[in-house]
Amino acid sequence: MLLHNSVDTDPRNKDLKSIYIYEAPVRLWHWVMFIAIAVLIVTGLLIAYPPPSTNGEASAHFMFGYIRFAHFTAGYTLAVSWLLRIYWAFVGNDYSRQLFLVPIFNRIWWQEFLYDVKSYLFLHVREIKYSGHNPMAQAAMAFMFTPAAFFMMITGFAMYSEGAGKGSWSDKVFGWVIPLFGQSQDVHTWHHLCMWVIVMFVIVHTYMVMRQDVTTRESIVSTMVSGYRTFKD
Amino acid sequence: METFYDVLRRQGITRRSFLKFCSLTATSLGLGSYFAPRIAHALETKPRTPVIWLHGLECTCCSESFIRSAHPLAKDVVLSMLSLDYDDTLMASAGLQAQACLDETIAKYKGNYILAVEGNPPLNEDGMYCITGGKPFVEELKRVAKDAKAVIAWGACASWGCVQAAKPNPTHAVPIDKVIFDKPIIKVPGCPPIAEVMTAVVTYMLTFDRLPELDRQGRPKMFYGQRIHDKCYRRPHFDAGQFVESWDDEGARKGYCLYKMGCKGPTTYNACSTTRWNDGVSFPIGSGHGCIGCSEDGFWDKGSFYDRVTGIKQFGIEANADKIGGTLAAVTAAGVAVHAGITALTRAKLNHGKGFGKDGSGE
Amino acid sequence: MTAYETQGFKLDDSGKRLVVDPVTRIEGHLRVEVNLDKDNVIRNAVSTGTMWRGLEVILKGRDPRDAWAFTERICGVCTGTHALTSVRAVEDALGIDIPENANTIRNIMQLTLYTHDHLVHFYHLHALDWVDVVSALKADPKATAELAQSISSWPMASVGYYRDLQNRIKKFVESGQLGPFMNGYWGNPAYKLPPEANLMAVGHYLQALDFQKEIVKIHTIFGGKNPHPNWLVGGMPCAINVNDTGAVGAINLERLNMVSSIIDQAIEFIDNVYIPDLLAIAGFYKGWLYGGGISGQNVMSYGDIPEHANDYSAKSLQMPRGAIINGDLSKVHEIDLKDPEQIQEGVDHAWYSYPEDTKALHPFDGITSPKFELGPKTKGTKTNVEAFDESAKYSWIKAPRWRGNAMEVGPLARYIIGYAQGNPEFKEPVEKVLKTLNVPVTALFSTLGRTAARGLECSWTVHKLKYYQDKLLTSIKNGDTATANTTKWEPATWPKEARGVGFTEAPRGALGHWIVIKDGKIDNYQAVVPTTWNGSPRDAKGQIGAFEAALMNTPLAKADQPLEILRTLHSFDPCLACSTH
Numbered sequence A: 001m002l003l004h005n006s007v008d009t010d011p012r013n014k015d016l017k018s019i020y021i022y023e024a025p026v027r028l029w030h031w032v033m034f035i036a037i038a039v040l041i042v043t044g045l046l047i048a049y050p051p052p053s054t055n056g057e058a059s060a061h062f063m064f065g066y067i068r069f070a071h072f073t074a075g076y077t078l079a080v081s082w083l084l085r086i087y088w089a090f091v092g093n094d095y096s097r098q099l100f101l102v103p104i105f106n107r108i109w110w111q112e113f114l115y116d117v118k119s120y121l122f123l124h125v126r127e128i129k130y131s132g133h134n135p136m137a138q139a140a141m142a143f144m145f146t147p148a149a150f151f152m153m154i155t156g157f158a159m160y161s162e163g164a165g166k167g168s169w170s171d172k173v174f175g176w177v178i179p180l181f182g183q184s185q186d187v188h189t190w191h192h193l194c195m196w197v198i199v200m201f202v203i204v205h206t207y208m209v210m211r212q213d214v215t216t217r218e219s220i221v222s223t224m225v226s227g228y229r230t231f232k233d
Numbered sequence B: 001m002e003t004f005y006d007v008l009r010r011q012g013i014t015r016r017s018f019l020k021f022c023s024l025t026a027t028s029l030g031l032g033s034y035f036a037p038r039i040a041h042a043l044e045t046k047p048r049t050p051v052i053w054l055h056g057l058e059c060t061c062c063s064e065s066f067i068r069s070a071h072p073l074a075k076d077v078v079l080s081m082l083s084l085d086y087d088d089t090l091m092a093s094a095g096l097q098a099q100a101c102l103d104e105t106i107a108k109y110k111g112n113y114i115l116a117v118e119g120n121p122p123l124n125e126d127g128m129y130c131i132t133g134g135k136p137f138v139e140e141l142k143r144v145a146k147d148a149k150a151v152i153a154w155g156a157c158a159s160w161g162c163v164q165a166a167k168p169n170p171t172h173a174v175p176i177d178k179v180i181f182d183k184p185i186i187k188v189p190g191c192p193p194i195a196e197v198m199t200a201v202v203t204y205m206l207t208f209d210r211l212p213e214l215d216r217q218g219r220p221k222m223f224y225g226q227r228i229h230d231k232c233y234r235r236p237h238f239d240a241g242q243f244v245e246s247w248d249d250e251g252a253r254k255g256y257c258l259y260k261m262g263c264k265g266p267t268t269y270n271a272c273s274t275t276r277w278n279d280g281v282s283f284p285i286g287s288g289h290g291c292i293g294c295s296e297d298g299f300w301d302k303g304s305f306y307d308r309v310t311g312i313k314q315f316g317i318e319a320n321a322d323k324i325g326g327t328l329a330a331v332t333a334a335g336v337a338v339h340a341g342i343t344a345l346t347r348a349k350l351n352h353g354k355g356f357g358k359d360g361s362g363e
Numbered sequence C: 001m002t003a004y005e006t007q008g009f010k011l012d013d014s015g016k017r018l019v020v021d022p023v024t025r026i027e028g029h030l031r032v033e034v035n036l037d038k039d040n041v042i043r044n045a046v047s048t049g050t051m052w053r054g055l056e057v058i059l060k061g062r063d064p065r066d067a068w069a070f071t072e073r074i075c076g077v078c079t080g081t082h083a084l085t086s087v088r089a090v091e092d093a094l095g096i097d098i099p100e101n102a103n104t105i106r107n108i109m110q111l112t113l114y115t116h117d118h119l120v121h122f123y124h125l126h127a128l129d130w131v132d133v134v135s136a137l138k139a140d141p142k143a144t145a146e147l148a149q150s151i152s153s154w155p156m157a158s159v160g161y162y163r164d165l166q167n168r169i170k171k172f173v174e175s176g177q178l179g180p181f182m183n184g185y186w187g188n189p190a191y192k193l194p195p196e197a198n199l200m201a202v203g204h205y206l207q208a209l210d211f212q213k214e215i216v217k218i219h220t221i222f223g224g225k226n227p228h229p230n231w232l233v234g235g236m237p238c239a240i241n242v243n244d245t246g247a248v249g250a251i252n253l254e255r256l257n258m259v260s261s262i263i264d265q266a267i268e269f270i271d272n273v274y275i276p277d278l279l280a281i282a283g284f285y286k287g288w289l290y291g292g293g294i295s296g297q298n299v300m301s302y303g304d305i306p307e308h309a310n311d312y313s314a315k316s317l318q319m320p321r322g323a324i325i326n327g328d329l330s331k332v333h334e335i336d337l338k339d340p341e342q343i344q345e346g347v348d349h350a351w352y353s354y355p356e357d358t359k360a361l362h363p364f365d366g367i368t369s370p371k372f373e374l375g376p377k378t379k380g381t382k383t384n385v386e387a388f389d390e391s392a393k394y395s396w397i398k399a400p401r402w403r404g405n406a407m408e409v410g411p412l413a414r415y416i417i418g419y420a421q422g423n424p425e426f427k428e429p430v431e432k433v434l435k436t437l438n439v440p441v442t443a444l445f446s447t448l449g450r451t452a453a454r455g456l457e458c459s460w461t462v463h464k465l466k467y468y469q470d471k472l473l474t475s476i477k478n479g480d481t482a483t484a485n486t487t488k489w490e491p492a493t494w495p496k497e498a499r500g501v502g503f504t505e506a507p508r509g510a511l512g513h514w515i516v517i518k519d520g521k522i523d524n525y526q527a528v529v530p531t532t533w534n535g536s537p538r539d540a541k542g543q544i545g546a547f548e549a550a551l552m553n554t555p556l557a558k559a560d561q562p563l564e565i566l567r568t569l570h571s572f573d574p575c576l577a578c579s580t581h
């Protein structure tokens, strides 16, 4: 198993130019999820703050219904993509497990984490090359984004179960969530609040990948397209 | 002894329509025709079940609601279907004579009476925020619950705590399931519950001699299984995206959806949009005001009744998800912008001098 | 022992102490203790409100637009009156004017409440103080029908009806399960009605129980439900639409017709059942004139039912406004709820603390800070009180005073003030009743006077209902359908700081809410409620409140049966949830 992934700590990697990191299912998942979450955020906000009213007969419109339908479709898409992603964590390469397994008992990982933090604080220029995620990115993905995504799916399907009704699959699997929060309105509130956690992640994540692409010696953005991390030295 | 059947007969109902009533009851409860004769038999023969109705911290509007029941009529429930042996709001005797009614009923019907609780016990100040007979109400509640067959929690007070338990809950009022642990408790929430829902819960227990099926939160599924929103007649407007935008606007006059006015129908489990209130005349939404979620746990502390995105108690009364999350996201974005700026600056400096990175190429 | 005189009453606690707890057939938790002399006459009376929830504390920091819903839950019996008082307080603070229709609908809501509350009080909370159910078994159904037909044209008064009713009572009694009638004071010599009148009253007890649920449908139509209908700061939430598509989603003519029809039925019932019953029963008890208390001295009413929207002056208010002190009916004093010298609440004998307990405070500066403590002469322990010590704190009810005086509020107060003002709507019916019963005007100042005033008022309210319903229809006919003013709905439009007062005449009397708003939130909220006035404990000067005064000097027919105590307390229609809130 991959404990830490700075390329430099392994002497064999001295002249490494590229590694295949993100297998196709991971890449596909990433971009499907990107679209789903973008849709979820936009439609979620519209659910919270509906657009101005339509005119005419109610039967002639389904505007809010479509907004919610888009949200639920994207919600299902997100959930299915995550199921496949989890499956892939079992059968895929080492990098496919980085999202779920963080080597927090590994001293080197922590050293690299601190090293990363310092470089982001402009205390030094980063010299280490990483094959998969750098430790900070990995921590943010595993401890911030992944739990938030699950939180959204659990609370989302719990709310979805209220419409689907008692006895529906979502009620059977997620119905218990409502009383856990107190009542349905609380679930809405927390679901809504956690959206912002995801928004924050996305802001930082997008910035970071672009920045890394420009400032470090590894390829970043293209890696999620081609799967290959290339090194410029 | 008068039975349910006697009541109906006395109201001029024939045996034939009585049997029809039984089969209708059976069908409406989803039991099928097989149950009709059993219902009839039960109604014809059973003596009246004693009920003790206690009052804690409350506003007595659950009692007020109860007496408004149109089917069955409250008077028939109280005088003919069950035996209301103790209820301070209605009983003739007072003081020692009233206390004697309580003691006698408990002694005579040990394990066979129903305890109905309206309001709830405060725990602060040794319970002396609600004193009955010179003692804390919570003592009386526990004493009567001990020998009860089953307990009904009327309204939001007994079920969840209601207004007196709203922040900061100065008396430490608690729902009754926080002090009664060993009895089945049927929660019939609402502030107050609908009269006909109250009497239906009681008649269910008398008719079928069993407790209604309860949901995860202890409420009868038959009335609390769906949200107001699931069967709201304004739902087509919701789906169409037709909302009341401000009070008394064009949409309000056309009966558009009250979602934007803070309607809590989407998060409230109750029978209002179907059973409706006061013999089916209307319900909150039907008269232009959003649902305030009065049958939900802690509905007082979810922020303003007029907010769609409600407040978060944990962060103080002011905050809501967008205030907190939006601020954090804005701070994040600003942080990113600053970071990007510094990055650019640093890189410019490095490029100017010896370069950036191992090879000094700047990449 | 302590004996002292206050307000013309000599309080003497040396005799046997009788405790009545619970006082039943009221709203909430009330306890009274009285000392009886050797002739079983009450020589000292102590009334204790035994519950407190802390609504004033809970309201702090909340959105003023939500306050109506919280305060409405002060009481489910006078449901709506606190909500109305609350929206008025907020509107006063923020300077919000409501549309004419909203005012009319609010009047209809309020009048519906009175009608319902008074009716249920008379038949279901009060009647058993005068009516002996068991004696009804001895009645002759034929004579009962004759009696009923002689006093009104109400159709449900046949021999068959009463025979059937009597059989049902018999069967009920024989069942051995007496339910709410168990251990009643049946056969007590203080019951004066002949068996036939008792049987008739039992019949009307049941009919009234069936009918009361109809009246409240007016609340359901405009407010969505009852108990606890919905209200709105700035108007009413029920939009009106009688012409256009979509009218079925608003207040339309079908809804309005339903209101009209309920009002017509209610007028029938009040005028043909309630009023005749009241007079018939009063006829048998007119010699029992105890329970006047302070009603012959100090009475107060804020007035209510504004004819014109946003005009809460005495001229606009259809219910009398003013205060009478020291029994001087020739002078009705003007009341100013904002004047710090007029209304003040004390806590010297109530379970609260002030910076100085002996110094009463105006509600704008009011403080609600609970402090449960028992006096040294308390019998029993903290959690098992046998007798309270009234020389110390002994009630959850605060002690409000008007210019230092304990006041009685409620229908009787309103009728005395209306009478004193010579307002024919109030004076004439009173004179008619006095003449019918052949009693002097002083008979008003009694338990019976209170009960009679409530009945007369119920008739007044139900006829006013019709008037306001017609007014609403006329307004709609003239093209005005506005029900809400939303210009100041958003908190951003409010001043940084504001304070206001809202008042109503609740069924039980003068009700005021004082609100202080800061930065869009409630900074202080104080309610001074009818039963706070009537059920008031002693004040720092030792003055007693209306309940205690009314019980004084009443003889009990049987020392161990508190029938007369209940009778007098019930004549106030006590509401304890209201009183302490």
Ligand code: HEM
Pocket (backbone or CB within 6 Å): A037, A040, A041, A043, A044, A045, A047, A048, A068, A071, A072, A074, A075, A076, A078, A079, A149, A152, A153, A154, A155, A156, A157, A159, A160, A188, A189, A191, A192, A195, A198, B266, B308, B309
């Ligand atoms: C990144 C993921 C998601 C985001 C950002 C998101 C965002 C939101 C937001 C902002 C709301 C409005 C909440 C309110 O204020 O009441 C909402 C509502 C909702 N979301 Fe999501 N959501 C996400 C995932 C999901 C998923 C996976 C589901 C599952 C189907 C789901 C189902 C729902 C439902 C049922 C509602 C309530 C809709 C209604 O009441 O009409 N959401 N979502």
Ligand code: HEM
Pocket (backbone or CB within 6 Å): A026, A030, A033, A034, A035, A037, A038, A095, A096, A098, A099, A132, A133, A134, A137, A141, A145, A202, A205, A206, A209, A210, A220, A221, A222, A223, A224
């Ligand atoms: C909704 C928006 C997005 C979310 C939730 C998201 C989430 C994630 C997650 C969870 C990973 C880790 C994948 C894994 O370890 O299996 C990842 C990696 C990655 N994402 Fe995103 N992403 C989003 C948008 C974007 C965008 C807009 C870009 C490109 C500009 C991007 C580029 C990348 C890249 C390059 C990686 C690989 C990083 C590395 O090699 O260390 N992502 N993303």
Ligand code: NFV
Pocket (backbone or CB within 6 Å): C027, C074, C075, C076, C077, C078, C081, C082, C506, C507, C508, C509, C511, C529, C530, C531, C532, C574, C575, C576, C577, C578, C579
């Ligand atoms: N006292 C009192 Fe009320 C009344 N009427 C309210 O203001 O009853 Ni509950």
Ligand code: SF4
Pocket (backbone or CB within 6 Å): B058, B059, B060, B061, B062, B118, B119, B154, B155, B156, B157, B158, B162, B163, B190, B191, B192, B193, C073, C076
């Ligand atoms: S639940 Fe609501 S309605 Fe019932 S007593 Fe409590 S406050 Fe009143």
Ligand code: SF4
Pocket (backbone or CB within 6 Å): B228, B229, B230, B232, B233, B234, B235, B236, B238, B256, B257, B258, B259, B263, B264, B265, B266, B285, B290, B291
């Ligand atoms: S009015 Fe309320 S309950 Fe009805 S559809 Fe709209 S949001 Fe749902």
Ligand code: F3S
Pocket (backbone or CB within 6 Å): B190, B191, B228, B268, B270, B272, B273, B283, B284, B285, B290, B291, B292, B293, B294, B295, C225
């Ligand atoms: S406020 Fe209550 S009465 Fe029904 S519609 Fe909502 S649950």
Ligand SMILES: [Mg+2]
Pocket (backbone or CB within 6 Å): C056, C398, C526, C527, C528, C529, C580, C581
């Ligand atoms: Mg107060």
